[in-house]
Amino acid sequence: MSGEDGIHVIVVGAGFVGVTLADALVKRGARVTMLAPSRELEGASGTSYAWLNSHRKRPDIYQLLNQRALEFWRDRFGPAHPDDVHWSGHVVALCDSANIDVLSERLEYLTSLGYAGSWCPRAQVERALPLHLPSGAVTARFPSEGHCDPLPIWRSLVESLERSGRCRWELGEAVGVHGPTITLRSGATITGDRVVIAAGNGSSELLRTAGARLPMVSQEAGGPAWGFLADIHVPAHGIDFPVTTDNLNLRPTGPDSLLVQALDLDAAAGPDAPVDETLRRTYARRATALLGREDVEVCEVRIGHRVIPADGMTVAGPVDGSPKSALWTVVTHSGITLAPLLASLTAQEIVESALCAQLDDFRPTRFSKMGTADSDYSPPRRPGEQ
Numbered sequence: 060m061s062g063e064d065g066i067h068v069i070v071v072g073a074g075f076v077g078v079t080l081a082d083a084l085v086k087r088g089a090r091v092t093m094l095a096p097s098r099e100l101e102g103a104s105g106t107s108y109a110w111l112n113s114h115r116k117r118p119d120i121y122q123l124l125n126q127r128a129l130e131f132w133r134d135r136f137g138p139a140h141p142d143d144v145h146w147s148g149h150v151v152a153l154c155d156s157a158n159i160d161v162l163s164e165r166l167e168y169l170t171s172l173g174y175a176g177s178w179c180p181r182a183q184v185e186r187a188l189p190l191h192l193p194s195g196a197v198t199a200r201f202p203s204e205g206h207c208d209p210l211p212i213w214r215s216l217v218e219s220l221e222r223s224g225r226c227r228w229e230l231g232e233a234v235g236v237h238g239p240t241i242t243l244r245s246g247a248t249i250t251g252d253r254v255v256i257a258a259g260n261g262s263s264e265l266l267r268t269a270g271a272r273l274p275m276v277s278q279e280a281g282g283p284a285w286g287f288l289a290d291i292h293v294p295a296h297g298i299d300f301p302v303t304t305d306n307l308n309l310r311p312t313g314p315d316s317l318l319v320q321a322l323d324l325d326a327a328a329g330p331d332a333p334v335d336e337t338l339r340r341t342y343a344r345r346a347t348a349l350l351g352r353e354d355v356e357v358c359e360v361r362i363g364h365r366v367i368p369a370d371g372m373t374v375a376g377p378v379d380g381s382p383k384s385a386l387w388t389v390v391t392h393s394g395i396t397l398a399p400l401l402a403s404l405t406a407q408e409i410v411e412s413a414l415c416a417q418l419d420d421f422r423p424t425r426f427s428k429m430g431t432a433d434s435d436y437s438p439p440r441r442p443g444e445q
Contacts, residue, residue, distance in 0.1 A: 065089045065225070066410060069241055069251040071233050071265065072258035073097075074104035075209055076389055078216045079136075079398040080257055081226055083406035091226040092251060094233055094241060100213045102259045106288055106363035108320055108445065109395045110301050110310060112149060112204040113174065115165060115443050116393075120420045121372045122172060125393060127417070128400040129203065136399035140212045147300035149204040150184055151442060152196045155305045158442050159197050165443065166199060175203040189297045191351035206301050206310050209395055233258070236269040239385040253409055256388040259366040260284070269386055271378045272426050274369035280329020283438040286363045287328050289319045289342040292356040303442045307345045316358075319346060322440050334360045365445075367392040373421040375401050380424045382412045388423055393445065 065088040070081050073095035081091045099105075111132055113125030137144040153159050169176050177200060184190070184198045192198075220226040229249060235242035240250040256262045263273045276283045294315050301310040308320040319342060327338075339357045346355045368374050373391040377384030389405055391397050404415050439445050 066253060067092070067251040068253045068255060068409060069094055069239070069249055070255050070257055071095075071241060072256070072262070073228075074100065074102050074257070074259055074394070075107075075213055076104075076259070076391065076394050076398045076401070077255075077257040078213055078220070079402040080255060080389060080405060081220055082216045083402040084409065085220060085223050085225045087406050087410040089225070089406070089410055091220070092229055092249060093220070093226060094229045094231065094243075094249065096232050097230065098217070098228060100210055103364055103366045103394060104209060104213070104259075106361050107209055107395050108288065108308070108310065108318065109207050109209050110149070110204070110445065111144075111206055111396050112201070113396070114149070114169075114201060114204065115445075117371075119172070122169075122174075124373065124400075124417070124421070125396060126172070126174060128393075128397045131400040131403065132205075132207075132396070133203075135403075137207075140207070140215060143208040143211045144205065145207065145300070146203075146205040148200055148202040149301045149303065150179075150188065151199045151201070151303045152181070152184060152190070152192050153198075153303075153305055153442060154193050154196050158305055161441050162197075162199060162443065169201075174201075176201045188299075188302065189351070190302070190349055204301070207395065208312070233265055234268070236265055236386060238269075252385075254386050255405070255409070256386070257390070259390065259394075260364055262388060262390045266378065266388060266423075269378065271386070271388075271423065273374060273388065273390060273423060274426060276365075276367040276369055276371075280332060281326050281438070282329075283367055284365050285328035285330070285332070286320070286322070286325040286365060286439075287332075287334075287338070287360055288363055289321075289339075289360045290358045291317050291319055291342065291346055292358050293317055293346070293350060293352070294354060296350065304349060305442060307342075307349055308442070309346070309349075317346070321345060322442070322444065325438065325440070328362055330362070330364075332362055334362070365392060366390060366394060369426075373397060373401065374423045375405055375418050376408070376414070376422040376424075378423050380422060382408060382414045
């Protein structure tokens with residue numbers, strides 16, 4: 060699958076990052092083998108809030124990468140999925156003084172970088188949204204942000220890959236990496252011209268088998284890697300865009316359904332966290348108060364596992380720093396927002412064997428060069444964090 064047929068790239072991981080990367084590689088003439096345990100959207104991609112934003116990213120280089128990713132969504136990637144991408148903005152409504160101070164600082168910072176955001180009258184928000192806001196609420200709007208429905212977009216990309224005739228699937232679990240060869244748990248091996256590890260939280264262990272270090276944030280319960288998402292049913296709710304408040308974030312998933320998040324509750328989240336009636340009642344109580352109606356039904360509470368490298372920033376590129384490397388990786392938080400841009404840039408680098416300056420600050424080699432220790436990256440608990 061190399062030579063005249065194009066470079067053969069094995070992509071390990073079939074989440075949103077892996078599939079967008081495979082799509083970008085195929086469009087550049089590569090042949091791709093998708094390696095994953097199943098042909099389902101699982102892992103972090105399957106439990107994503109899917110808010111398209113660059114709302115709170117630090118440092119500046121990471122903020123600007125996310126801003127470029129939003130532009131890529133708007134100008135190049137999103138138009139191919141018009142029914143599943145929604146550019147209706149994002150509203151914040153806060154009463155807590157500490158949260159308001161954080162929002163004020165954030166607005167000043169973001170607007171200094173040319174990011175659209177401004178204070179807006181509470182009455183304007185109440186006219187646009189059926190919310191019951193306290194009289195002292197302070198509101199702001201970020202008109203360039205949006206949200207998407209990841210599953211239908213992912214399915215569309217998978218169908219496109221199948222039609223291309225340049226992508227095949229290998230179902231199995233990767234357990235080892237040696238250059239361009241992957242070893243499966245079954246003992247079988249697959250060899251290509253290049254391998255890209257895009258397996259989310261599983262990437263760190265796979266890269267370790269290749270002698271590479273990719274530290275992730277703490278995986279302990281209550282840490283930044285874990286969070287809850289609740290699906291709620293509210294008939295004709297009238298919410299058209301993401302809303303952030305002091306103790307509940309919500310975004311529409313249909314005319315009668317909302318996806319909600321309460322960051323303070325994530326302190327109890329973890330791989331074995333109980334999803335009990337007390338948790339469900341808490342979500343229901345908060346949604347009832349914010350929406351001002353009693354017909355709120357909590358359908359499901361899910362546990363999400365965020366993919367966050369130790370310093371909080373994207374990891375993308377050749378593991379050894381060489382543009383001709385056999386082993387590459389793409390691992391990032393904000394995977395829905397960043398995936399299309401990272402896929403495009405990484406596919407270009409792999410096919411052309413030339414590195415792109417836009418990704419220079421995000422190379423995996425930074426961990427080995429700096430001898431970085433595992434991070435104390437703080438869990439997202441303030442409104443606007445993820």
